[in-house]
Each structure stands twice: as C-alpha cells, then as structure tokens.
Amino acid sequence: MRILIAEDEEKLTKYLKKGLEESSYVVDIALNGMDGLHLATHEAYDLIILDIMLPEYDGLSILKDVRNAGIKTPVIFLTAKDSIADRVDGLNIGADDYIVKPFSFHELLARIRACLRRSSHKATSELTVADLTLDPMTRKVFRGKKKIELSPIEFSLLEYLMNNAGQVVTRTMISEHVWDSNFESFSNVVDVHIAKLRSKIDRDFDLKLIHTKRGAGYVIEE
Numbered sequence: 148m149r150i151l152i153a154e155d156e157e158k159l160t161k162y163l164k165k166g167l168e169e170s171s172y173v174v175d176i177a178l179n180g181m182d183g184l185h186l187a188t189h190e191a192y193d194l195i196i197l198d199i200m201l202p203e204y205d206g207l208s209i210l211k212d213v214r215n216a217g218i219k220t221p222v223i224f225l226t227a228k229d230s231i232a233d234r235v236d237g238l239n240i241g242a243d244d245y246i247v248k249p250f251s252f253h254e255l256l257a258r259i260r261a262c263l264r265r266s267s268h269k270a271t272s273e274l275t276v277a278d279l280t281l282d283p284m285t286r287k288v289f290r291g292k293k294k295i296e297l298s299p300i301e302f303s304l305l306e307y308l309m310n311n312a313g314q315v316v317t318r319t320m321i322s323e324h325v326w327d328s329n330f331e332s333f334s335n336v337v338d339v340h341i342a343k344l345r346s347k348i349d350r351d352f353d354l355k356l357i358h359t360k361r362g363a364g365y366v367i368e369e
C-alpha cells in the first residue's frame with residue numbers, strides 16, 4: 148500500500164514515514180502544496196494524508212483539484228486547524244477523515260487502516276480467479292484444494308494482480324504498489340518474483356493463470 152504525505156513540518160514527516168514504513172507501507176513525502184498536488188495527480192496512491200496549511204498551495208485546494216481530476220483515493224486531513232468550520236469544509240469537499248494535531252501515531256495508524264478498509268471492500272473479501280483464491284484477512288491462498296505457501300512479497304504481488312484481474316498491469320505499476328519508491332525500475336526484480344509466483348501458482352496445473360503481455364506487463368485471468 149502506497150501513501151502520500153503532504154506536510155511541511157519536516158520533523159513530523161520523517162517520524163510518520165519511519166513509523167508507516169515499519170508497518171509495511173510505502174511512503175512518499177511532499178513538503179509543499181505544489182509538490183503535493185503534482186504527486187497526488189501524477190502518481191498512484193492508495194491513501195493521501197494532507198496538511199491543510201501548506202506553503203504554495205493549501206490542502207483544501209489540493210483535495211478539490213484531486214477530486215475534480217476524478218481521483219477517488221481516500222484522503223485524511225492532518226492539521227492544527229481544529230475549528231468545526233474547517234472540519235466541515237474538509238469533509239464536504241471529499242475528505243474521508245480528519246485528524247487534529249497533536250495526535251498519536253497509533254491513532255493515525257488505526258484511522259489509516261479503517262480508511263483503507265472502507266475504501267476498498269475488495270481488501271477484506273476473498274479474491275478469486277478460476278480455482279485460485281486469496282483471502283486478504285487470513286492471508287491464505289488456495290489453488291483448488293491445494294494450499295499454496297507464499298513469501299510476503301509473493302503474497303503482495305499476487306494480491307495486486309488479483310485486485311486487477313483481467314487488466315494488464317505494467318512492471319512500473321507493480322513496482323509502485325508492491326515495492327517502495329527506491330525500487331530500481333530497470334531491474335528484473337518484478338520478473339524474478341513473477342517467475343517464483345508462477346512456479347507456485349501455475350506450474351503444477353494445466354490451466355495457467357498468470358500471463359505475460361510482451362512489452363506491456365502481466366495479467367492474471369482464466
């Protein structure tokens with residue numbers, strides 16, 4: 148899961164990035180409003196955390212632009228402004244939650260999880276492609292009746308493919324969602340993990356589910 152934080156207090160961003168990375172999230176930081184807007188509209192995130200009072204461009208304007216661009220990514224406001232009017236403004240223009248500073252990291256983490264759960268019920272219900280099933284809650288994977296053991300990275304990769312079943316996902320999309328932003332996009336890491344996944348998911352079965360689209364990426368489908 149990839150998260151964007153637009154926040155100008157550098158110390159706070161470092162603290163949040165470290166904490167969220169320890170919880171296995173991939174985190175990008177924008178220290179001003181224009182960078183925040185650019186990243187929010189040009190990169191793919193699962194969640195955006197926005198400060199309201201940001202240099203160059205404020206968080207409410209960023210959210211308006213993001214929603215006007217048709218981007219439905221859940222947004223949590225993180226701000227020192229605590230008046231009722233600000234909260235109402237934020238929620239009215241499409242924020243999903245609102246946290247007032249100072250806050251505890253554990254509260255933020257709980258709100259992030261709740262927000263991600265609400266934003267995609269896919270994330271809590273079983274994913275199925277042909278006789279392959281993946282349960283995001285129990286983290287169990289079956290091909291027919293055969294239980295398949297996956298490493299955490301293979302599980303994330305398969306979950307991403309199955310969430311996009313029938314659609315081609317590029318190596319860049321995979322690296323953005325499954326690995327962190329320091330990922331070397333010219334490396335063959337994606338291919339290596341796909342090969343490992345295939346050996347577990349497809350090798351012993353007549354019906355192959357993971358397909359290579361030459362020059363484009365991968366797709367999982369019957």
Ligand code: CA
Binds near residue numbers: 154156200201
């Ligand atoms: Ca600020």
